[in-house]
Amino acid sequence: MKPDLTTNLCGIKMSNPVVTASGTSGYGQEFSQFYDLGVFGAFTVKSITIEKREGNPTPRIAECTGGLLNSIGIQSQGVRHFIQKDLPLLRQYNVPVIVSIAGLSVDEYPRVATILDQEEGISAIEVNISCPNLEADGCSFGGDPEISGQIIGAVKSTTSLPVIAKLTPNVTDITAIAKSVETCGADAVALINTLGGMAIDIQTRKPKLANIIGGLSGPVIKPIGIKMVWQVYNAVQIPIIGIGGIMTWEDAIEYILAGATAVGVGTALLQDPWVVFDIIEGISEYLEKNGLNRSDDIRGKIKLPETP
């Protein structure tokens, strides 16, 4: 019997556990030319801001061994443009839409969420708290448990939609952040966002990114993502979207074993948008071979060494 891949993530009914990671599939327009967006368990759009933003200067991307550095810098047309131009297309597909939001100050987040709350066809709001706090020291909001909680609480109070907190790995203790956002009402957490990184061209002695520093993604970050998902799984009750370096179905299974309810695919979609089919198929075959019916059956089920 074919395993049942349907997944319920804090009330979002998904046909399978595989979702897009924000920023690696735009707003659906391009992928919808390739295939039916309904293949995804959920479609997460690139983070949107209250007003239009230009993003960072170029080059915005640089490859490093087994990974990718980016400093796109949230180039966004603004939330109203998203509602008028992008959301109608996404509504045509039978896929839950997760809208990722970003802000430059704490109060921008609830302002975007209030506007989105009025709209049909949105299944959840994902709060990208990895952005730099330009009002304070420029460090990300997501590095501080209290501010992280504050933002989630503020967004929660504006909307009845499920709220997902997208966590940054650039912290000393990820569980402190996860617990704080859970206490403040987050319905799920998504992790990890990119890791701070930098690369230099030794011939020109210039940084490879115009922004000098950027965020690292891709297969090199997977062990960090797995560790953090496992830690958070053991620290909170809310479900987890595991993200970071998922290129194959094996990587997805590894995240589910570490405790993820759903898995987010990012960099792999830049390399090959069609990889999602292989990942879903691979998860299904793995479950079938192991005589399991649902991915829930293996969630967090790693065999720990016995303590004497």
Place this chain on the structure above:
Amino acid sequence: MNKVDLRHSAPVVSNTRICTDHYRLVLQEDRLASATLPGQFVNIRVHNREDLILRRPFSVALVKPEQSLFEIVYRVVGKGTSAMTDLQPDDVVNLLGPLGKGFRIPKKATNCLLLGGGCGVAPLWGVADKLYRTNSKMIVVLGFQSSAMVFGEDKFQAYGADTLITTDDGSYGLKGFVSEHLGKAMDRQIDRAYVCGPTPMIKAVTPILKQANVACEISLEAYMGCGFGVCLSCVVSVRNGEAIEKQRVCVEGPVFRLEDIVLDHET
């Protein structure tokens, strides 16, 4: 809505060195050979290597639809292009394409100027091939670093084009940059110009072409993450009416109209 499948597995027909550091890779793929326009590009996944996360973009140089063939010319500059030199006949290349918007080719005979530098010369083969079929007159000006890097002259001559070569060190053809010798070509009647080459060359020829007031299209390069529009890595500033906006080299380009391109110092 009809869905597009950009994925291709194209067998290698040949992969030969054509001059110092430059290779010509001929691949067989029917859909690409018949659907690709001059100026469009393909995005190659090199040997499916796990350490090379990004695909490498290359302009399609020439298509031969009758034989299901298309070719690219690449310059060895780093890890990916070094690895590509190992490709042997019958190896299969994983690629996405055709990507981006190509050059606009007029239907009627036109007086055209083709300006190329370095490996930017190759995509102009495809332009020349199309123009030849419209009985257009072609003047071709190509710039290279030195005689060891010169390639493609015979291709343009075979299409009946007037071909002028410059090298930076004067070891072949005229000494100096393309921009220094453009004046000679501009004395003639020119209605359209096609430009493809490194950014410094584009910057140098832009004022001359603007002054001459010919319809001109330029192919730009950018560091790319995806090649199909989702990551916003490849943006450049482009004029849209009064406004200046960010457009993607991989979707709205790589070919832009000269008057729309905003160079760094203008922003």
